[in-house]
Amino acid sequence: MSEAAIRLVDVKKTFDGKEFVVNGMNLEIPKGSVTAIIGFSGTGKSVMLKHILGLYRPTSGLIEVLGQDISLLSKDELTIFRRRFGVLFQGSALFDDMTVLENVCFPLTEHRPEYSEEKVIEVASKKLHQVGLDPKHFSKLPSQISGGMQKRTGLARALALDPEILFYDEPTTGLDPILTEMVDNLILETHRQSNGCTSVMVSHDLEAAFRIADYVAMLNAGQVLLFGTPQDFFKTEIELVKRFVAKGMKHR
Ligand SMILES: Nc1ncnc2c1ncn2[C@@H]1O[C@H](COP(=O)(O)OP(=O)(O)O)[C@@H](O)[C@H]1O
Ligand SMILES: [Mg+2]
Structure with missing residues (x-):
């Protein structure tokens, strides 16, 4: 696997000191890839993204973005560092x-x-x-x-x-099927045109995720349940992943 654009090592986050919404997350997103983050709602996808963006600080663990341990950056340095990211959230x-x-x-x-x-x-x-x-x-x-x-x-x-990294959080949630396809294709086209750029997309749309992503990470209960290529997802033996994929791909 090539160099990582984003690396999470045993990241944990609790907001209230009791419940860990991120609970030992390990993930390496290869540079230049399109990676989709999937999983049931409330499993920590957006919270994970906000950690990578430096909007939240982890309770423990390491977050490295573009080779930089972002916990070492001051608030001002983070603001400057963040210019290397592009972000598109659900509402534009x-x-x-x-x-x-x-x-x-x-x-x-x-x-x-x-x-x-x-x-x-x-x-x-x-x-x-x-x-x-x-x-x-x-x-x-x-x-x-x-x-x-x-x-x-x-x-x-x-x-x-x-x-250098483009983040999308649920870019097609709430859109009709035609607009959804347009946006998915736009994401892929943009990725291809932005030389060496890494694209990270949180998506509820599994068909799109498996169609456009090089790698998929399924989160569950604040952990990465499976990281791999779409092929890996189709042949997994992990029951929860199988069920999630079957449900999401039922319209095929
Ligand atoms: N700022 C916050 N303070 C406390 N709890 C939060 C905060 N943001 C998210 N959470 C909780 O963390 C969990 C994961 O949320 P989130 O990452 O938004 O889920 P999703 O996978 O749907 O994007 C949820 O239980 C949510 O209520
Ligand atoms: Mg979310």
Whole structure:
């Protein structure tokens, strides 16, 4: 296996000092891969992601991202380190009072002070183009475009700083099947276009996870129950994994 983009070693997290919502998690996500995180709801997928993003600190254990032990970073250093990530959550989390273009310019203006205004607009436009958004929508507000275009805008904004890791948390939850397929394909296309980028996607959509991911990690009760290729999942003997996969793939 190639170098790890993300490494978790025996990570534990309790919020209340009693219950461990992450309970000895071990995981290595290879650099350059698309990795899907799956599992029943409430098993710690989002909490795990927030640890990797440095938004939560583990109670114990090691979290290494891009070779960096993130527990050693101060708050300010973390903020800077996080610019190497792009994040797209379920709601696209766009600024309602900014146009499509302004939304994508925002991280650039914020974190690339050396860029001229022209350069910011040029880079933002390029990212919007990459995700397939027509320039005629650039000056619209999020409320004036479709849900699919909002996703594209959110993704363009996540791509603005050329991230080394792209995180998606339930990017297609609540979308209709056609939009879901569009977003899944967009994730894969974006991954292919972003050279050497690592993509990590939490998904409730197993069909998509097994179709687009190189590796899949199934979490259960705050641990990794199985990590492997989609093939590994189809031939596993672990009863809980078998049941989860069978349920999720029943429409095949
Ligand atoms: N900030 C928090 N404080 C306390 N408990 C939390 C917090 N965030 C998540 N949890 C709990 O951690 C568990 C895992 O949540 P989560 O990671 O969001 O699940 P999911 O796998 O559905 O993404 C849940 O029991 C949830 O209630
Ligand atoms: Mg979640």
